[in-house]
Amino acid sequence: MRLKGAIHDKKLCIAFALLISLGYTQEAKLTQVYFDENLTNLQCVKIFVNLVRSSDFDFKAWRGDRSIEWLKDHISFEFDTWDNDKILVRLFFDWQDSTNDEFQGTGTIGFVKYDRQTQKLQDANLETSLRFDTNLTKQLESCE
Template sequence: MRLKGVIHDKKLCIAFALLISLGYTQEAKLTQVYFDENLTNFQCVKIFVNLVRSSYFDFESWRGDRSIEWPKDHISFEFDTWDKHTILARLFFDWQDSSNDEFQGTGTIGFVKYDRQTQKLQDANLETLLHFDKSPAKKLESCE
């Protein structure tokens, strides 16, 4: 039990250091989505993004002194897998200097894996199941 607390504390320290170091000169862009158009269509991607946003993924530890909606509105998605069985996506922040439009870097916060057949979403790093709003899952059933 103590190990879990140490890992959580370490994660919070890293997140805090990242936000402090980048927060003064850079800010996260609003949600960006990166996917191969051969994988699926954009409407399906939007449904999945809403499904993840509705989940109990640990967005809280990434909000800093902002509302919980801030990380949800600024988290970006890069899709690695989208097939009949699995959706795998990296969640990250796109950082940019507020005085410069050039790309400045990314900060990965984790990966999510969705089993399309069982409609189970998990934090792929921690291998824990995440509860989420089931209405997007119903819409996702018809996506190819």
């Protein structure tokens, strides 16, 4: 139990430091999606993004003084793996200086893993199962 609390405390410290260090001069871009078109199509990607947004991933830990809706609108997705067995995605912020259009960096908040055979979504860092809108699972499996 102490380990879980320590992980939570560490995550809060990282989130706070990230928001403090980047929050004054930089703003998170609206959601960006990065994926290899050889792996799947954009429609399937959009369904998966909505599946993750509907989940009980610990978005609250990363919102700072913003709403959960703002956070979900600004989390970007980088698809690492999309195959018959699993989908692995990095969740992060794309940071940009509000006075400059150049790319400024990213802030990773976690990874999610989806087992396509069992239709289970998991926080890949904490290895905990996540609940989500199961109607999106049906759409995901039929979109390919």
